[in-house]
Amino acid sequence: MKKxxxxxxxxALVVGTLAGCGSSAPAESSSEAATESTAEAGAxxxxxxxxxxxxxxxxxGTAVKNAQEIAVEEINxxxxxxxxxxxxxxxxxxxxAEKAVNAxxxxxxxxxxxxxxxxTSAPCxxxxxxTHEDNMFQITPSGTSVPCxxxxxxxxxxxxxxxxxxxxxIYMGTNKLASKVAVIYDSSxxxxxxxYENFAAEAKNQGIEIVVAESFTADNKTDFTIQLQxxxxxxxxxxxxxxxxxxxxxxxKQADTMGFKPIIFGCDGLDGILAVEDFDKALxxxxxxxxxxxxxxxxxxxxxxxxxxxxKYNDTPNQFAADAYDAxxxxxxxMEEANCTPDMSxxxxxxxxxxxxxxxxxxxxTGAGMTWxxxxxxxxxxxxxxxxxxVYKAM
Amino acid sequence: xxxFLSYLITGISLGSVYAIIALGYTxxxxxxxxxxxxxxxxxxxxxxxxxxxxxxxxxxxxxxxxLAVVVCTTLGITIExxxxxxxxxxxxxxxxxxxxxxxxxxxxxALLIFGANTKMFTSLISIDAINIGDGTVxxxxxxxxxxxxxxxxxVCLTLFINKTKAGQAMLxxxxxxxxxxxxxxxxxxxxxxxxxxxxxxxxxxxxxxxSAYPTLTPYTxxxxxxxxxxxxxxxxxxxxxxxxxxxxxxxxxENMSKAYISSQLSxxxxxxxLIIVLLVKxxxxxxxxxHEKV
Numbered sequence: 036m037k038k039x040x041x042x043x044x045x046x047a048l049v050v051g052t053l054a055g056c057g058s059s060a061p062a063e064s065s066s067e068a069a070t071e072s073t074a075e076a077g078a079x080x081x082x083x084x085x086x087x088x089x090x091x092x093x094x095x096g097t098a099v100k101n102a103q104e105i106a107v108e109e110i111n112x113x114x115x116x117x118x119x120x121x122x123x124x125x126x127x128x129x130x131x132a133e134k135a136v137n138a139x140x141x142x143x144x145x146x147x148x149x150x151x152x153x154x155t156s157a158p159c160x161x162x163x164x165x166t167h168e169d170n171m172f173q174i175t176p177s178g179t180s181v182p183c184x185x186x187x188x189x190x191x192x193x194x195x196x197x198x199x200x201x202x203x204x205i206y207m208g209t210n211k212l213a214s215k216v217a218v219i220y221d222s223s224x225x226x227x228x229x230x231y232e233n234f235a236a237e238a239k240n241q242g243i244e245i246v247v248a249e250s251f252t253a254d255n256k257t258d259f260t261i262q263l264q265x266x267x268x269x270x271x272x273x274x275x276x277x278x279x280x281x282x283x284x285x286x287x288k289q290a291d292t293m294g295f296k297p298i299i300f301g302c303d304g305l306d307g308i309l310a311v312e313d314f315d316k317a318l319x320x321x322x323x324x325x326x327x328x329x330x331x332x333x334x335x336x337x338x339x340x341x342x343x344x345x346x347k348y349n350d351t352p353n354q355f356a357a358d359a360y361d362a363x364x365x366x367x368x369x370m371e372e373a374n375c376t377p378d379m380s381x382x383x384x385x386x387x388x389x390x391x392x393x394x395x396x397x398x399x400x401t402g403a404g405m406t407w408x409x410x411x412x413x414x415x416x417x418x419x420x421x422x423x424x425x426v427y428k429a430m
Numbered sequence: 431x432x433x434f435l436s437y438l439i440t441g442i443s444l445g446s447v448y449a450i451i452a453l454g455y456t457x458x459x460x461x462x463x464x465x466x467x468x469x470x471x472x473x474x475x476x477x478x479x480x481x482x483x484x485x486x487x488x489x490x491x492x493x494x495x496x497l498a499v500v501v502c503t504t505l506g507i508t509i510e511x512x513x514x515x516x517x518x519x520x521x522x523x524x525x526x527x528x529x530x531x532x533x534x535x536x537x538x539x540a541l542l543i544f545g546a547n548t549k550m551f552t553s554l555i556s557i558d559a560i561n562i563g564d565g566t567v568x569x570x571x572x573x574x575x576x577x578x579x580x581x582x583x584x585v586c587l588t589l590f591i592n593k594t595k596a597g598q599a600m601l602x603x604x605x606x607x608x609x610x611x612x613x614x615x616x617x618x619x620x621x622x623x624x625x626x627x628x629x630x631x632x633x634x635x636x637x638x639x640x641s642a643y644p645t646l647t648p649y650t651x652x653x654x655x656x657x658x659x660x661x662x663x664x665x666x667x668x669x670x671x672x673x674x675x676x677x678x679x680x681x682x683x684e685n686m687s688k689a690y691i692s693s694q695l696s697x698x699x700x701x702x703x704l705i706i707v708l709l710v711k712x713x714x715x716x717x718x719x720x721h722e723k724v
Contacts, residue, residue, distance in 0.1 A: 089545060089546050089547065090546040090547065091546070091547070091548055091647075093546075093547055129546060222694045249693045250693050250694045251693060251694075252694065252697065254653050254697060255653070255696065255697055257643035257645055258440075258444065258642075258643050260436075260440050261437060261440070261685055261688040261689050261693065262688070262693055264433055264436055264437065264689070265433075265689065268433050281548050281645065284550070285643070285644065285645060288644065292559060292568070292570055293568050294568060311548075311550060312547070312548075312549060312550050313485075313549070313550035313552060314550055
């Protein structure tokens with residue numbers, strides 16, 4: 036009897052673990068858009084996407100996945116790339132490096148020729164190692180850490196961390212937002228500490244004094260009262276938060292409770308804060324963030340994209356969506372420049388597109404006249420937005 | 431000075447949560463002589479139950495807490511019956527590994543049921559913050575309730591153990607299981623009762639923890655669980671006042687090192703304190719030295 040019970044327990048544990056694994060890669064994460072048009076065209080380009088659809092960074096991955104689908108539908112409707120339709124498949128990585136590599140392998144088995152991804156930095160660095168081995172062309176919409184594009188085959192649509200850190204300092208300096216700044220960053224995260232270091236370096240040149248620089252780690256990210264108390268005591272006028280939105284939502288709440296009301300300035304990691312479940316949007320009033328995209332901008336391209344996104348997903352796109360939308364058009368531009376066809380191998384497409392990236396100029400939602408350097412970085416002007424009444428407003 | 435006071439108060443509040451969790455560790459260790467590493471995850475389950483009770487079922491906070499306590503108590507007894515009782519005669523290592531297995535089982539079940547997305551936990555405590563000295567020191571309602579709850583639980587538990595028959599039975603079982611059985615004490619029943627009390631406390635700790643730091647994920651319980659274990663060892667594992675003192679000290683040390691040394695190193699400092707205490711006094715602050723009879 037005892038044996039039977041312990042066997043059952045063992046079985047229950049195994050089932051539980053398997054079930055846990057199963058849930059980490061839900062089937063709905065893969066999506067295929069525009070497959071109906073593939074039959075008539077015969078050969079198609081197979082483009083993959085990887086990003087977090089579940090987990091703590093799900094807001095980013097979902098935005099990227101949705102925007103990628105919109106871009107692919109548009110491109111396919113307009114005749115595809117070099118006359119060939121695009122087939123799309125998106126895999127979930129839960130913002131986890133190991134799961135991202137698994138997702139990459141799944142997509143490779145499917146026959147992926149070009150990768151648009153991954154969405155977040157740490158998984159992107161891991162996947163870049165793999166695409167480099169295969170010489171697969173990779174463009175990340177939003178992987179900001181430096182090593183994301185350390186190899187020839189990888190490019191990005193967004194700014195790198197160093198650029199975001201120094202761009203934030205320059206923005207604060209030129210707009211005279213504050214002279215005393217407190218920073219709270221995640222020292223266990225490469226994205227956050229990367230921005231902080233470059234911010235600190237550039238702040239000196241801008242006449243900004245960093246009065247308090249506090250950190251937290253992944254294991255200790257629920258209680259920020261001490262860090263906030265120190266920031267409050269230091270008399271900082273502005274609180275710089277180069278972190279992700281979940282922690283930022285907590286910080287805003289705890290700062291409000293203790294009656295600390297500085298100007299809040301963040302980077303692209305804060306994008307998504309308005310989508311946090313049960314978050315009081317009033318707390319995010321007047322929060323500024325450095326982002327290349329404001330959904331209320333008046334130009335035709337933005338209006339059309341926001342309209343389609345709203346219609347299809349009943350949601351306002353954030354900058355991640357805009358980055359992903361641009362990424363697909365960048366892939367299109369590079370493929371056309373390089374005269375790619377679907378019968379070319381991954382390696383051939385990769386080599387041809389890498390050359391093409393150095394010569395193309397793309398006008399996108401996140402910047403006009405974007406060009407790329409050989410080391411994968413984009414050239415475009417920085418922009419910031421402010422949150423008013425629960426929506427982003429261009430500044 | 432005012433900021434020192436507010437660091438101290440939040441430290442005591444954090445420590446109170448650790449103390450309540452540590453009570454669960456220390457009682458189970460004292461009586462069943464095992465480390466129940468799944469204890470931290472029972473906290474998480476309790477928080478999810480309270481979250482659902484308030485959010486989805488619309489229950490008033492007090493009923494939500496009671497529901498969480500009932501579910502966690504049942505869960506605690508079930509875990510004990512299914513996973514630990516069959517191993518009562520097995521080596522301590524087997525029981526330890528089983529406890530770790532149960533911990534992962536609970537985490538993965540929560541992942542499966544609730545998903546990995548962070549939930550914003552709405553505080554169940556609706557007492558306004560108290561301002562002392564024109565807003566220089568702010569004591570939130572959560573802080574106040576946490577500290578009071580911890581003291582209340584400590585008093586009740588001490589009375590229970592010293593004044594009731596069941597409490598005396600617990601003491602007897604913790605001293606000598608065999609002899610207690612010979613004296614007619616229902617050892618299995620006593621162990622189940624211990625798990626029930628520990629898990630009920632875990633549910634309360636979960637609600638307090640998530641009210642003060644309002645995020646909820648399937649991993650919410652694991653770090654506080656480990657810290658509370660440290661607190662239990664720090665205070666002397668097996669000792670109830672030890673868990674209280676260990677918890678409060680740990681919370682204060684953590685906050686003070688964050689405030690005055692480095693916010694980045696606070697965890698490292700907390701664990702270094704544990705190592706130093708164990709080097710100097712291996713049984714913890716209030717731990718009893720056990721004389722082996724030859």
